[in-house]
Amino acid sequence: MAATFFGEVVKAPCRAGTEDEDEEEEGRRETPEDREVRRQLARKREVRLLRRQTKTSLEVSLLEKYPCSKFIIAIGNNAVAFLSSFVTNSGVWEEVGCAKLWNEWCRTTDTIHLSPTEAFCVFYHLKSNPSVFLCQCSCYVAEDQQYQWLEKVFGSCPRKNMQITILTSRHVTEYKTSESTGSLPSPFLKALKTQNFRDPVCCSLLEQPNIVHDLPAAVLSYCQVWKIPAVLYLCYTDVMKLDLITVEAFKPILSSRTFKGLVKNIPQSTEMLKKLMTTNEIQSNIYT
Amino acid sequence: MASRYDRAITVFSPDGHLFQVEYAQEAVKKGSTAVGIRGTNIVVLGVEKKSVAKLQDERTVRKICALDDHVCMAFAGLTADARVVINRARVECQSHKLTVEDPVTVEYITRFIATLKQKYTQSNGRRPFGISALIVGFDDDGIPRLYQTDPSGTYHAWKANAIGRSAKTVREFLEKNYTEDAIADDDEAIKLAIRALLEVVQSGGKNIELAIIRRNQPLKMFSAKEIELQVTEIEKEKEEAEKKKSKKSI
Numbered sequence: 001m002a003a004t005f006f007g008e009v010v011k012a013p014c015r016a017g018t019e020d021e022d023e024e025e026e027g028r029r030e031t032p033e034d035r036e037v038r039r040q041l042a043r044k045r046e047v048r049l050l051r052r053q054t055k056t057s058l059e060v061s062l063l064e065k066y067p068c069s070k071f072i073i074a075i076g077n078n079a080v081a082f083l084s085s086f087v088t089n090s091g092v093w094e095e096v097g098c099a100k101l102w103n104e105w106c107r108t109t110d111t112i113h114l115s116p117t118e119a120f121c122v123f124y125h126l127k128s129n130p131s132v133f134l135c136q137c138s139c140y141v142a143e144d145q146q147y148q149w150l151e152k153v154f155g156s157c158p159r160k161n162m163q164i165t166i167l168t169s170r171h172v173t174e175y176k177t178s179e180s181t182g183s184l185p186s187p188f189l190k191a192l193k194t195q196n197f198r199d200p201v202c203c204s205l206l207e208q209p210n211i212v213h214d215l216p217a218a219v220l221s222y223c224q225v226w227k228i229p230a231v232l233y234l235c236y237t238d239v240m241k242l243d244l245i246t247v248e249a250f251k252p253i254l255s256s257r258t259f260k261g262l263v264k265n266i267p268q269s270t271e272m273l274k275k276l277m278t279t280n281e282i283q284s285n286i287y288t
Numbered sequence: 289m290a291s292r293y294d295r296a297i298t299v300f301s302p303d304g305h306l307f308q309v310e311y312a313q314e315a316v317k318k319g320s321t322a323v324g325i326r327g328t329n330i331v332v333l334g335v336e337k338k339s340v341a342k343l344q345d346e347r348t349v350r351k352i353c354a355l356d357d358h359v360c361m362a363f364a365g366l367t368a369d370a371r372v373v374i375n376r377a378r379v380e381c382q383s384h385k386l387t388v389e390d391p392v393t394v395e396y397i398t399r400f401i402a403t404l405k406q407k408y409t410q411s412n413g414r415r416p417f418g419i420s421a422l423i424v425g426f427d428d429d430g431i432p433r434l435y436q437t438d439p440s441g442t443y444h445a446w447k448a449n450a451i452g453r454s455a456k457t458v459r460e461f462l463e464k465n466y467t468e469d470a471i472a473d474d475d476e477a478i479k480l481a482i483r484a485l486l487e488v489v490q491s492g493g494k495n496i497e498l499a500i501i502r503r504n505q506p507l508k509m510f511s512a513k514e515i516e517l518q519v520t521e522i523e524k525e526k527e528e529a530e531k532k533k534s535k536k537s538i
Contacts, residue, residue: 173314185456238314238317239318244490285349285367286318286366286367286368287315287318287319287320287365287366287367288319288320288338288349288351288363288364288365288366288367288370
């Protein structure tokens, strides 16, 4: 408490925090309306795991329902395009479910009629080997939804005898290095693995002080905590939209143990990729 | 902490970066590739044609523009910024001709463009131009010139250079293949430009545009047929070189 020139008593700001009594009183004054709003918002942002064909929710987490030995997760449009061209085309994959979610990044405010491209993570398993799983996630999973997503997919007590591979991409300007960004050979691949991952990685490891963000980081942290062998392949690129050269930068991982047997016809896959690029190209006249 | 120093163009970061200028250089990388080669008697500009929408008039999507009868430039980056810079440069060329009764030298007009770009890195409220340019031409003394400018307002003379997407790959190719023999002959210089572009252009010759200026001659734009001819010749030469190699190894 301090006195001012004009005789009024003004409470001086204290960096140690306000006195405890005041804080408790103010914090607890939450109206029923606030609670209702918060409840509605939580419901809106809920991550729901559905069986695509029946549109009913899965009662247990995905990996508790189905046994899994290998799980490949593609996050972001370039990683998804890579798996679509090289992996899902080389075998018969059956859809087992999808995760539906809404957050501020979705272009629509309608939480019920979300379009598949924006708010779905689709899960598949290989028909010839149902313990091999694949996830194509092209939507953004917000920070508060990541834990829910992990719980709904992995469950609260995951098995340790599975191997997780995560693919994602990031803009090269976020890569911290002592070299100048102009001299970086983008796109390039970096890997980050959990302690229990013993297989060789297909590229150099991500150096400090670089960090991983968003859902890939959440999955990797989860795997590290639960001692599940997992590896993340992160492609740093200078083109954030769907781009042929960025997708092709993922090619070195096709030689890893995870992808053995999953990729059959590489030239055909490259053709598929080219077709995917041309159908997705949005005409833009900004840059020439 | 780039985010605190990239809001206003006129602010230096603590380690001396002008982030807006560096980000403008990223915008340049979003444009398709352009390559320039300075030969002994010819200057060549080759660009990767951007894919044009079905209903779009191809003639309005131009990357190579004449600034005067003896100077032309190719750019990479923001289309609208390029249009503004090209207009100003064209006016300056004519103004110079009327004032001093001499056409501009290539260096003069490059310096003009570079000075213009630098001004926009030092005024508040404005952002830098998001283009790099390759300016080629012949001066009155008959010497061929190739200059490159970038968003920071610097300009340098080059023997051969590339800008835009995949410029690094093209530059490496040029470093390996630019020899005095290669550029002594006009046709070889043209082929070198096309070969450099074919390194990075998808779907070959039909996505390449080429322009040349020979000493004392006006700018010539190659037609699609002429480019196809050159590409076929290059492919033939490649095959023959590969046959020779396989014969040698046997």
